[in-house]
Amino acid sequence: MPGVTHDEAALLADLMPWSVAPLRPGRGWPMGPDAASLRARWARFVQGDTAERERLLSPSRTRTLHTAVAQLPGHQGATVPLAAASGPCPEPVRVLHGPFDEQWLIPDHRLIDAARPELWRVAGEGQLFAVEQGYVAGSAGPAVLASAVLPDGRSPAGRPGRIRPLFRRPGGLEPNAAPGLLAHLSAALGLDVGAVDLLAWTLAVAEASPGGCRVPLTSDADVWTRGTELGRRILALQARGDGARPKLPGGRRPYVRAPLPARPAEISYDADEEALSVDAGRISPVPREAWEFEVSGVRVIELWFARRTETGEAGSLDSLGSLDSLEAIRPAEWPQAWTSELLELITVLALLAELRPLQDELIRSLTSAGPGVSADVLHRAGVLPVPDAARRPASVLDHHEEGPGGQFALI
Secondary structure (H helix, E strand, O other), X not given: OOOOOOOXXXXXXXXXXXXXXXXXXXXXXXXXXXXXXXXXXXXXXXXXXXXXXXXXXXXXXXXXXXOOOOOOOOOOOOOOOHHHOOOOOOOOEEEEOOOXXXXXXXXXXXXXXXXXXXXXXXXXXXXXXXXXXXXXXXXOOXXXXXXXXXXXXXXXXXXXXXXXXXXXXXXXXXXXOOOOHHHHHHHHHOOOOOHHHHHHHHHHHOEOOOOOOEEOEEOOHHHHHHHHHHHHHHHHHHHOOOOOOOOOOOOOOOEEEEOOOOOOOOEXXXXXXXXXXXXXXXXXXXXXXXXXXXXXXXXXXXXXXXXXXXOOOOEOOOOOOOOOOHHHEOOOOOOHHHHHHHHHHHHHHHHHHHHHHHHHHHHHHHOOOOOEEOHHHHHHOOOOOOOHHHHOOOOOOOOOEEOHHHOEEOO
């Protein structure tokens, strides 16, 4: 029996049916690449009177100085309207701002137009998120990326993808898989297939298409094992929830050969020298594959750098008595931490690029390996269509959440 072709493969939307739309911040200043700037922005905001707060907030239809909203699940933020806000900044948290770009966010529901509380409820230890990337014809980038921190679902091509938590409940409980899917695969393969196996396989073989991301499945145990092992290597590089720093072998590790300037403005690549130039600063060796690594048709390193060198005068809280935008409060000089993050990003992209030929070989083998598990097979087995309840979030509250004005939220 032949394997599964792309058109026969099941949609990721059916295999991991519960998905959430990307976050919609509504304003840029509560998020940024460094936490200190966010604290300074908040301090500047609460210093202002009502008129100045109105201007600095950038009100929207859903968020004004007087909007009453509940806390973000898992965070003890205030619920009084922003017009009366005071005190220190809520402690910024790490979020994934598009592919491979961990930034910081003030976890205050009053500042975010659509924070997707259902995601915050299930975030934390044991959780992983799969994020579909926007489809761009001709792009060779990954169709799905994984994250251990909360992703905002941003796509560099401006086509936001759905966010799919791996588990429907906190603590890594209740896999977000089509009911009966893991049992069906376990029986077909003669292996114990869990939620992480499904995610790892998806990272290894998922293919983007105009109609949605498709995931060819197999009932060949050897092929499945090869694919999940490869996918776990990809997952370890993308998610890095354990804080481990990936490394290239000695002699191939990127190093700073000339210090990066205080305020870099341009980045370029010398393929012959395998060197990344940041104005007069220089990093090498940088594999060509890392520099050219794309997601949704956009080079990852260039986008990462551009977000940290946006035009506008940088300044501190003390030096900006009056300003047009809180986003102007950002580091006056390039922080050392950003250099370390850039070196790590280069390493991750280089290691992922090395795995791409193995992924291509695996995907090619699926057309001949058999028997395959197509969408039709899953329909005949009763796994598809997915019941509507599986596409909705689970009821997960086992504790009180504070709603507007100190009232408790009920879910």
